[in-house]
Amino acid sequence: EVLLVESGGGLVxxxxxxxxxxxxxxxxxxxHDIHWVRQATGKRLEWVSAIDIAGGTYYAxxxxxxxxxxRENAKNSLSLQMxxxxxxxxxxxxxxxxxxxxxxxxxDLWGRGTPVTVSS
Amino acid sequence: xxVLTQSPGTLSLSPGERATLSCRASQSVSRSSLxxxxxxxxxxxxxLIYGASSRATGIPDRFSGSGSGTDFxxxxxxxxxxxxxxxxxxxxxxxPRTFGxxxxxxxx
Numbered sequence: 001e002v003l004l005v006e007s008g009g010g011l012v013x014x015x016x017x018x019x020x021x022x023x024x025x026x027x028x029x030x031x032h033d034i035h036w037v038r039q040a041t042g043k044r045l046e047w048v049s050a051i052d053i054a055g056g057t058y059y060a061x062x063x064x065x066x067x068x069x070x071r072e073n074a075k076n077s078l079s080l081q082m083x084x085x086x087x088x089x090x091x092x093x094x095x096x097x098x099x100x101x102x103x104x105x106x107x108d109l110w111g112r113g114t115p116v117t118v119s120s
Numbered sequence: 121x122x123v124l125t126q127s128p129g130t131l132s133l134s135p136g137e138r139a140t141l142s143c144r145a146s147q148s149v150s151r152s153s154l155x156x157x158x159x160x161x162x163x164x165x166x167x168l169i170y171g172a173s174s175r176a177t178g179i180p181d182r183f184s185g186s187g188s189g190t191d192f193x194x195x196x197x198x199x200x201x202x203x204x205x206x207x208x209x210x211x212x213x214x215x216p217r218t219f220g221x222x223x224x225x226x227x228x
Contacts, residue, residue: 004164044208044219044220044221044222045165045208045210045219046219047216047217047218047219060216094164094165100170103151104151104153104170104171105212106153106155106167106170106171106210106212107155107167107210107212107217108167108170108176109167110157110164110165110166111164112162112163112164113164
């Protein structure tokens with residue numbers, strides 16, 4: 001079965017750190033760009049970060065300098081190291097696969113998400 | 121960045137009826153790079169439509185997408201009980217990729 005499974009979410013104090021993981025199965029992980037997308041309660045989905053197949057990394061302005069995305073193809077896994085967390089980072093974080101063809105790349109597979117709560 | 125506005129916020133219909141959901145962009149979406157997702161509580165979003173009008177693998181033909189430029193529509197021709205969910209549009213033609221705020225489709 002083709003799956004993405006996130007883990008590592010939880011409760012953390014403002015200023016703290018958390019590391020999210022995403023385990024992929026059922027497809028050739030190394031052939032896909034992978035993204036993190038988050039959704040705060042009552043808010044729209046927000047793109048957070050991406051890593052391409054060559055290891056190039058991309059970040060939303062709101063997390064740049066605080067979050068680090070990485071991948072380990074041999075283990076079919078993705079990580080998101082989140083530092084200096086603020087209450088504004090509270091959300092469900094989704095791991096998402098990119099699919100398509102040149103000029104037409106879209107998100108075709110999502111995990112169920114892992115919740116992150118930043119609160120004192 | 122491109123802002124996507126979905127309407128209506130909530131749509132109340134009965135099984136068997138036709139649903140029409142709208143997604144309007146603040147500027148033209150290049151190459152009709154727009155997708156629609158369905159999300160049910162506690163579940164991952166599910167890709168329905170990509171490229172504005174192409175159905176994803178396994179999606180029933182009662183789902184159809186149309187539109188270009190700044191105006192896009194998702195139509196569900198005859199609602200089944202399992203179709204009641206939240207629907208999101210998303211553009212991937214420009215960075216950053218952005219999402220609509222969602223339309224909740226509820227049983228009347």
